Amino acid sequence: MKRFEEKIVLITGGGSGLGRAAAVQVAKEGAKLALVDLSKEGMEETKQAILAAAPEAEVITIEANCANESEVEAYVKQTVEQFGKIDSFFNNAGVEGKQNLTEEYGAEEFDRVVNINLNGVFYGMQHVLKVMKEQGYGSVVNTASVGGIRGVGNQSGYAASKHGVVGLTRNSGIEYGQFGVSIKAIAPGAIMTPMVEGSLRQLGGDNWEEAGKEFVSVNPMKRFGKPEEVGYLVAFLLSDQADFINATVIPIDGGQSYKY
Amino acid sequence: MGERKVAVITGGGSGLGQAVALRLAKEGVSIVVVDISEKAGQKTAHLVEEIGANAIFVKADVSKAEEVKSYVDKTIEEFGTIDMFYNNAGISGPGVKFVENTIEQIDMVLGINLNGALYGLKYVLEVMLANGGGRIVNTSSTAGVVGQATVGTYSATKHAMVGITKTLAAEYAAQGIVVNAIAPGTTETPMVRAYKEKNPDAFVNATEPIPQKRLGQPEEVAELVTFLLTGNAPYINGVVVPIDGGFTAI
Ligand SMILES: NC(=O)c1ccc[n+]([C@@H]2O[C@H](COP(=O)([O-])OP(=O)(O)OC[C@H]3O[C@@H](n4cnc5c(N)ncnc54)[C@H](O)[C@@H]3O)[C@@H](O)[C@H]2O)c1
Ligand SMILES: NC(=O)c1ccc[n+]([C@@H]2O[C@H](COP(=O)([O-])OP(=O)(O)OC[C@H]3O[C@@H](n4cnc5c(N)ncnc54)[C@H](O)[C@@H]3O)[C@@H](O)[C@H]2O)c1
Numbered sequence: 001m002k003r004f005e006e007k008i009v010l011i012t013g014g015g016s017g018l019g020r021a022a023a024v025q026v027a028k029e030g031a032k033l034a035l036v037d038l039s040k041e042g043m044e045e046t047k048q049a050i051l052a053a054a055p056e057a058e059v060i061t062i063e064a065n066c067a068n069e070s071e072v073e074a075y076v077k078q079t080v081e082q083f084g085k086i087d088s089f090f091n092n093a094g095v096e097g098k099q100n101l102t103e104e105y106g107a108e109e110f111d112r113v114v115n116i117n118l119n120g121v122f123y124g125m126q127h128v129l130k131v132m133k134e135q136g137y138g139s140v141v142n143t144a145s146v147g148g149i150r151g152v153g154n155q156s157g158y159a160a161s162k163h164g165v166v167g168l169t170r171n172s173g174i175e176y177g178q179f180g181v182s183i184k185a186i187a188p189g190a191i192m193t194p195m196v197e198g199s200l201r202q203l204g205g206d207n208w209e210e211a212g213k214e215f216v217s218v219n220p221m222k223r224f225g226k227p228e229e230v231g232y233l234v235a236f237l238l239s240d241q242a243d244f245i246n247a248t249v250i251p252i253d254g255g256q257s258y259k260y
Numbered sequence: 261m262g263e264r265k266v267a268v269i270t271g272g273g274s275g276l277g278q279a280v281a282l283r284l285a286k287e288g289v290s291i292v293v294v295d296i297s298e299k300a301g302q303k304t305a306h307l308v309e310e311i312g313a314n315a316i317f318v319k320a321d322v323s324k325a326e327e328v329k330s331y332v333d334k335t336i337e338e339f340g341t342i343d344m345f346y347n348n349a350g351i352s353g354p355g356v357k358f359v360e361n362t363i364e365q366i367d368m369v370l371g372i373n374l375n376g377a378l379y380g381l382k383y384v385l386e387v388m389l390a391n392g393g394g395r396i397v398n399t400s401s402t403a404g405v406v407g408q409a410t411v412g413t414y415s416a417t418k419h420a421m422v423g424i425t426k427t428l429a430a431e432y433a434a435q436g437i438v439v440n441a442i443a444p445g446t447t448e449t450p451m452v453r454a455y456k457e458k459n460p461d462a463f464v465n466a467t468e469p470i471p472q473k474r475l476g477q478p479e480e481v482a483e484l485v486t487f488l489l490t491g492n493a494p495y496i497n498g499v500v501v502p503i504d505g506g507f508t509a510i
């Protein structure tokens with residue numbers, strides 16, 4: 001069964017990690033893709049991964065900064081010009097930010113992280129939902145985090161922005177349900193992507209793999225999640241099969257957020 | 261799928277349980293239909309066989325621990341293992357304000373929805389732990405996440421499904437058990453569908469508070485349960501997934 005046959009899927013942060021995993025999954029199921037990222041090389045690698053898994057797939061790449069509203073408006077416009085519609089939107093680009101105490105975090109870092117993770121997600125919804133409302137259908141998955149539903153510590157800007165993503169998801173899901181659009185968020189725990197590797201390097205330097213083992217020792221499943229698992233969840237949530245799941249946040253964290 | 265997987269479904273004779281049985285059958289899963297109603301349970305087993313999957317029906321009242329033990333034993337006798345458990349049998353109770361319930365009415369809802377679900381988890385988990393793992397979905401409800409008038413005892417039992425789901429995830433994840441719950445809003449099961457056709461006006465009020473302005477379909481719930489029981493994302497664990505058009509977000 002190909003759930004994404006003839007479907008157009010737009011993915012931000014498509015140049016790495018979770019965005020790439022979701023892109024490969026929906027491409028295998030027939031989707032045509034627009035990838036958005038700051039990193040041109042990242043998107044090129046994703047495109048190769050997509051073509052390896054789904055040689056027939058049609059992919060465009062758009063270099064854009066999600067924290068800049070006019071660039072967001074432009075990537076949405078370019079996607080619609082290219083494909084004529086947007087069936088599904090994985091609103092996913094984000095950064096981790098510094099790890100330190102709240103008093104040390106600093107206004108500049110806070111603004112930077114919130115601008116990308118929260119403003120960027122809002123801009124994306126604002127411009128994509130206009131298109132979907134006109135179409136009368138569409139699905140959106142926003143990437144929150146366990147840090148968006150629980151207190152994790154040492155990540156003020158990240159926590160604020162990811163809790164904000166959950167709030168936006170509930171708010172807009174309630175507004176757009178009547179227009180045939182469903183909006184949900186995912187809350188990944190520790191998924192082994194370049195972002196998490198970077199974060200472990202902040203903790204453990206060259207011994208980051210040891211730091212990783214320590215990190216997941218408190219997870220009920222005692223392992224990191226795989227990007228492919230998140231890609232599989234995102235594909236389900238973006239598909240017609242999950243249309244009635246709306247305005248909610250689905251954790252994918254091995255049970256971590258429920259253990260404490 | 262290589263060797264045939266085995267799923268036990270309680271309340272499999274009707275509604276959500278039947279929809280999940282038929283959907284899993286399409287994946288080639290062998291189905292054990294557990295129900296208090298012989299007629300309903302046999303019917304589902306028959307429909308599963310028509311799809312081409314194996315099925316047996318086991319008559320049991322889930323509120324009786326010895327009957328729960330016996331549906332688990334019968335499953336092992338027939339199929340040798342349990343890979344998936346859809347813990348779903350339930351009743352809604354009388355639909356009156358809480359004080360107006362008799363003690364017998366309270367006990368009946370608790371007996372089926374709460375005790376029945378916990379007995380099932382205990383005996384099924386014993387098998388799954390011995391076999392190195394398995395996947396479970398518990399049926400909660402929007403009434404297990406928020407308060408709704410006139411379903412007090414029901415709501416208490418459905419909130420309990422959330423608690424046991426999270427606890428089991430914390431306890432058994434490292435032993436290969438994946439356990440989640442679903443929280444459906446009002447779903448157009450055949451019973452609800454029949455009622456709706458007779459009382460169309462009552463249903464305008466039912467859909468008004470739902471952001472998507474419609475009820476759920478049993479087939480949609482079955483897709484979600486199938487995703488959780490068979491999908492390639494076992495890192496989803498200890499989660500309660502609402503499938504309610506946004507109803508509980510308000
Ligand atoms: N990996 C995890 O464990 C985890 C856990 C919870 C949440 N998340 C979230 O998942 C999302 C993806 O994370 P990931 O782990 O794949 O990270 P990643 O660093 O591997 O990928 C993120 C991608 O987003 C791009 N990006 C960053 N800022 C951008 C901007 N301003 N405009 C456009 N593109 C930008 C990056 O270039 C990169 O390609 C993020 O929102 C992250 O917060 C990840
Ligand atoms: N349909 C909905 O709108 C909805 C919404 C939220 C949650 N739920 C829950 O989903 C589950 C299934 O509901 P449904 O709508 O499919 O109901 P249903 O009445 O259509 O089916 C329930 C089945 O359970 C069986 N059953 C009842 N008592 C039993 C017992 N003691 N032992 C064994 N089997 C027994 C019945 O014979 C019936 O076949 C229930 O737990 C219910 O609370 C339903």
